[in-house]
Amino acid sequence: MTLQPGFTGSTLDRADHLRNNEEALFGMRSDPAARLLVLKGLDPVAGDDGGIAWRLLDADDRGGELLFLGLDEGAPRFARLDWDGPRGGSMAVLQLLHRLPAEQVALYGGARSLVDWHYRHGFCARCGATTALFRGGWGRRCASCTAEHFPRVDPVVIMLAEHDDRVLLGRQPQFPPRMYSALAGFLEPGESLEEAVSRELHEEAGVKALSVRYLLSQPWPFPSSLMIGCVAPVGSDALTLDTVELQDAIWLSREEVRAVLRGDPGARIMTPPPLAIAHSLLSLWAGG
């Protein structure tokens, strides 16, 4: 079974070797093949072809703060920071993204995380002075203490506890009605991913992981997570829920998971949409 996790599959060449090449970066701004990602805050705009909109760069863009995203068959792709405009985004973009080819979704997701990181790092966390973009947008440097700061990616573990051929799904209080998902949490300093999975399962559901099996990963650009998907057999199906994190949790059989993924009207619950790794995790588990 092949499965394309959400927000993966970009065909862009990140061309890391050009990021430190000021001359090349300058030249690419004037390349007639160069294109700029159209953003409204952090959200994409639908183009005439129904895909994500890109446009030519104008003189104002060329003097602006440009992030070099990479090369699309040799053609430079940029995003631009606009500190005076809106800097927020919405989750509603998922509605647009669900209709687009994987490579467009992935390219947009990476760009969104990068743009958002800049907007939240205009100042140096070490000394409080202002920072300025460098490395073609893949870092910011402090104007005062010269500290260099790089885009942040936050690893998150997301896992299916497994017992007696059933998996555990939980419901957070803010979820839409009937929605359940895999348990998840941020990995902390000092942990392996296996240790983070074990800790989260214990904290949130009171179950003890016997082992941890990595399945797949994907980026999640709200704002910038690396979702690491695992399955963990546990010793018992008795639950002790952390009721701050979870309103409810249930065990589903393979047949029940398949019914949910099919969108069967008789299914017990709903799950997150295909762009979310929880959906892929469940598909892999139910298929295997």
Added chain:
Amino acid sequence: MTLQPGFTGSTLDRADHLRNNEEALFGMRSDPAARLLVLKGLDPVAGDDGGIAWRLLDADDRGGELLFLGLDEGAPRFARLDWDGPRGGSMAVLQLLHRLPAEQVALYGGARSLVDWHYRHGFCARCGATTALFRGGWGRRCASCTAEHFPRVDPVVIMLAEHDDRVLLGRQPQFPPRMYSALAGFLEPGESLEEAVSRELHEEAGVKALSVRYLLSQPWPFPSSLMIGCVAPVGSDALTLDTVELQDAIWLSREEVRAVLRGDPGARIMTPPPLAIAHSLLSLWAGG
């Protein structure tokens, strides 16, 4: 084969539920069983028993900026920030750590990353104002814009390219003489770990991954990485090295890797020490 990756195996209960409980945090400062990690900058100090030194908290500590590390069989463990003292650390601590039990190494590693993160985040990256510790030391909040900041963990992929039953090791210019290691690089926004592995192998060695197999992970507290170890079969052993990153790269057979790990005097190269994930990756590969 069981293998304890470096900096894993802490037996401390992180007791996440207490971090938001100001009353409990306050009370634990006066618990006679509480202990404070002795640090010289970021480095540990050897105690009388040869392990990492801890000490009782005094009145000055109780009024200081304490990080709640967790519970050791119910006894609170803390680290303390000292903004007026040295804030640096050295890699030489590895010499001390190599002689210690895994759980002490892991506990120290997590604490070091957390302390170091605080020292580098005294100011708000969003607005430049000062930040103050909250959540028992597991975050900082801006005094002006109220933005909340959390400890950073940077995912790094580290991988063995595999071809014809041999694996690829590379040598960075700054490595000690004869030292080679697995290729590695930071995962970027918008990538899955499989995509990051493929990109790094292509960028650094010009090889194309046919697939990516996750093997193991570990934290690396210099300053705060999550090392994600993989094996990736590649289509050819022809190399095109990025000579900025790599001075040399070689293919080693299983027998050659085993000789290196044994410390055989006739071995072609040296590898990083057991606390480094490259060592564990090679052990797993050579053993399987």
